[in-house]
Amino acid sequence: MSASGCITVIFINLNRITSTINIRMIVFSDFSGIAPVYCSLFGLMRESDRIWFPPNHIFKLQYYFSGWYNSASTLNAHRYGVSKGKESPVMDDFVMAYQFFQVSLYNFHEAQEECLGMAVLDMMRLGKESGQSPVDIYNYTSYKSFLPKSMQSHIQEYNILTRKRIRYRFKKFIQQFSECKATACNLKLKYLMSLEMLLPSLYAERFQVADLSAREVTIVVTGDTGIQCTPVCHNLQTYCDFPEVIDISIKQANKDGSVESRIVTLTRQDNQILELEFNSLPEALSFVSLVDGYYRLVADAHHYLCKEVAPPRLLECIESYCHGPVSMEFAIAKLRRSGNHQGLYCLRCSPRDYDKFFMSFVSETMVDYKHCQIVKTESGEYILSGAKRSFASLRELLHAYQKEALRTDGYTFQLTRCCSPGLKDKSNLVVCRNNQGADVPLRKIQHSETLFQNESLGQGTFTKIFCGVRKELGDYGEIHQIDVVIKVLDKAHRNYSESFFEAASMMSQLSHKHLLLNYGVCVCGNENMMVQEHGKFGSLDTYLKKNRSCVNITWKLEVAKQLSWAMHYLEDKNLVHGNVCAKNVLLIREEDRMTGCLPFIKLSDPGISITVLPKEVLVERIPWVPPECIENPQNLSSATDKWGFGTTLWEICSGGDKPLSSLDSSKKNLFYEDRHQLPAPKWTELANLINSCMDYEPSHRPSFRAIIRDLNSLFTPDYELLVESDMVPNRTRGVGFPWASESQEPAQFEERHLIFLKQLGKGNFGSVEMCRYDPLQDSTGEVVAVKKLQHSTAEHLRDFEREIEILKSLQHENIVKYKGVCYSAGRRNLRLVMEYLPFGSLRDYLIKHKDHFDFNKLLHYASQICKGMDYLATKRYIHRDLATRNILVESEMRVKIGDFGLTKVLPQDKEYYTVREPGESPIFWYAPESLTESKFSVGSDVWSFGVVLYELFTFSDKNCSPPAVFMDKMGNDKQGQMIVYHLIDLLKQGYRLPAPDNCPKEIHRIITQCWSSEPRLRPTFKTLIHSVEAVRDSKDR
DSSP, rough: OOSSSSOOOOOOOOOOOOSHEEEEHHHHHHTTOOHHHHTOOOOOEEETTTOOOOSSSSSSOOOOOOOTTTTTHHHHHHESSSSSTOOBBOOOHHHHHHHHHHTTOOOOOOOOOHHHHHHHHHHHHHHHTTOOHHHHHHHSSGGGGGGHHHHHHHTTSOOHHHHHHHHHHHHHHHHHTOOOOOHHHHHHHHHHHHHHHHGGGGHHHEEEEEEEOEEEEEEEETTTTTEEEEESSSSSEEEOOOOOOEEEEESSSSTTOOOOEEEEEEEETTOEEEEESSSHHHHHHHHHHHHHHHHHHHHHHTSSSSSGOOOOOHHHHHHOOBOOOOOOHHHHHHHTTTTTOTEEEEEEOOOOOEEEEEEEEEEETTSEEEEEEEETTTTTTEEEOOOOOEESSSSHHHHTTTTTTTTETTTTEEEOOOOOOOTTOSSSTTTOOOTTTSSSOOOOOOSSSSSSEEEEEEEOOSSSEEEEEEEEOOSSSSSEEEEEEEEOOGGGGGHHHHHHHHHHHHTTTTOTTTTTOEEEEETTTTEEEEEEEOTTBOOOOOOHHHHTOOOOOHHHHHHHHHHHHHHHHHTHHHHOOOOGGGEEEEEEEEOOOOTTTTTEEEEEOOOTTTSSSSSSHHTTTTTSSSSHHHGGGGGGGGHHHHHHHHHHHHHTTTOOTTTTTOOHHHHHHHHHTTOOOOOOOOOHHHHHHHHHTSSSSSGGGOOOHHHHHHHHTOTTTTTTGGSSSSSSSSSSSTOOHHHHHHHOOSSSEEEGEEEEEEEEEEOEEEEEEEEEETTSSOOOSEEEEEEEESSSSSHHHHHHHHHHHHHHOOOOTOOOEEEEEEEETTTTEEEEEEEEOOOBBBBHHHHTTGGGHOOOOHHHHHHHHHHHHHHHTTTTTEOSSSSSSGGEEEEEEEEEEEETTOOOOOOTTHHHSSSSOOOOOOGSSOOHHHHHHHHHEEHHHHHHHHHHHHHHHHOOOOGGGGHHHHHHHHHHHHOOOOHHHHHHHHTTTTOOOOOOOOOHHHHHHHHHHHHSGGGSSOOOOHHHHHHHHHHHHHOOO
């Protein structure tokens, strides 16, 4: 009898077992009257060294679930039924009898009173089974034979009077309960129930192993709680439940196989792994087979987690698409759920006989169900009942009968489709444990159609943070899934919702590789949420504290430099973060010194602005909040970020320690009032940099460009801290700085590394997506815009390649930057990779921010568009599709020309280009000669620029758009080519788009010049640059 309450088969000579124990256990179970459905509860173990063996070895183990005995309540452990109310017990009477036999031999060490009570139950049971009175059994059998051996020895040590008193008490118990009407079965059940309550640890299996750091770990496996582990002298913690396990593997601890120990790797469904080292292969197989067996009992009866312990019978069933010994009711329910079609059949093992199978199918009336029996002979062949042919396997039998009709009981049946086992079928083979409750699906709170919130990651000052999943539908119906972090504004701080959304808005409109990507916000009822990129390795301060011993000065300087680049990006755009600190910096990628891969960080959102926070919160944030903002939060400026950067640099150098953490609010105020500085590092140059960033005079703090310079100067090869053996020499040599090479983008991108983030736009021929190019697959790649074709015809592909070549040849600050190309599907599919401009098209930007524009900014944009077009003209390119929809906004102060899909190159001997196959064209932006003769030139682009000016000064109002105005003029009943004819007629008559409301006369004069009927009379873009800037200068004065 095992210490875990598992079977010791005393009537078998184990040395004579030659086949797998999975097969032998079937024989043993059949001999004992145990049905196939319960066979998986039983197993064998070698008691000498407490080694459990897998089903494909010569021993097997037993599985146990507490509360199995209360079959009247579905709140306790039970087997699933085909419907609610049809659940069945975990064990039947035969199984319970066998269970009783094994535990009655167990030598447990408990209190004398409990042992005597158990002995009384056992003696009463024997009386019922033998037909004798319990008193008679007591008279001719020593009561001590019903006690554990340890208790027998213990009683034998008592003096004679004490032994007589105990024997007398036992006899009284027997006499008192001798008239009990309970059956032998009920007495066995009572015995097992009492034992479970008496020894709850009886059915827990313990394994002493080591983790990969050689620490001793205790692993505890039970049917109710799953897998638990604890280091020595620590409390037990649940690692995972059985359904959470995805995979288990076993490998040798040493590659050369020089040691007996084995590494078991257990992978959870969240991709987290647990690696444990066992002393030997048998011990490893013992653990793996235990978990594997429990998985089949509680999660999926038709699946194995580890091939090394897969039961041969299960493998046979999987190969033949055969269910286990499920009930007939389950087979019928399965056929009904699958459509009840003729030809549909379900193959299953017999619930009663180990060498029989049933093939259930729908009759011709589709009302009744028939069940053909298949028998496995002693020679291992399979025969369909009533047939003469035999087959070597079930699969061969099914394959043979699919070619001919079956006849049974007057019915003819043709096998067409097998109703195979489904993923995690809830059949009577699966146990619902008492900690699961009823099988009712959880109600999911949908924040939105695409956002799914998972486990909590902690809590911020004003937010609760969760990990989650964001899903988006792609062009062809594919689902793109991205891990995200969801920040939920605490309901108690809803008064900060405006500032919360402002921070989200700022971060979502920025694109930099060291800024955390913000997908947007979600409002669900009274919950306000911000959805962000997931930072794999958590906050910087926590990581530094965890890894003090392996983080060197090179690592710290690299991280500081990356943060300074993010801050320089914000400073360059005149944006203020306002909450720079180590906990807001996330580590996306760890360092790998062997390959030279550096750590990679990203700065997260600032959260609630300090301008709206109460004074006490600001004082608590000393020394991250600078003195001027403590005095007046409205002093928030880029100098605020420099102070915060200095404090963060101090944190990095100190290994994640928080400065002034021991001071209360009053002492922190005194720290600023007395103009103290933080304790300086020993490295003088670094101390000077920190102190300059934390200068009490805001205007004296250096720019981030200067900070980057100073940080770079610290990467010197002759400095003693930078020449240790674990440093990366090629990253710290003189002024050869890492970012110089990182900024050079690859010319060709691999499709598998382009990670879809969201769709930016979609047209008739192509779509543009926001992607991250992530060759290291660790979310450190740069965000890019990717254009791809909707239809990859040869003609479209040629045009697309021409567009790519044109963009590749252009380098101007007002033209979208080319990054590279991506080929796939044998180079038939082509994608263009460009820089990502977060503000989108100028048309949409004008509509969204109409109230924030003045004429000066509009003229600034117009001037930049002219400069970009003038550059194109010098390259002899004609854009042919100049419109605000094809102009992208990089920042509030810069726009860039994009979409060169219609662009043509002027021939060297001509000043115009004639389009042979115009296709779909933006006719309302076209010059008259382009509409009538398909002639395009720099002059026709000038005409389109005039339309762009019109769009600028109407703020892209849809009611004033060129199509809307022209269609209103010619009549909305016009369609197709008639629109072109009427448009040409209007332009020949001298009709032009009206002057926008409040448009300066000087601008309207420029627009009118661009719309001259004669191309040669239209101004050049160089002239337009001077004209537009002259108007802007005049408005400034």
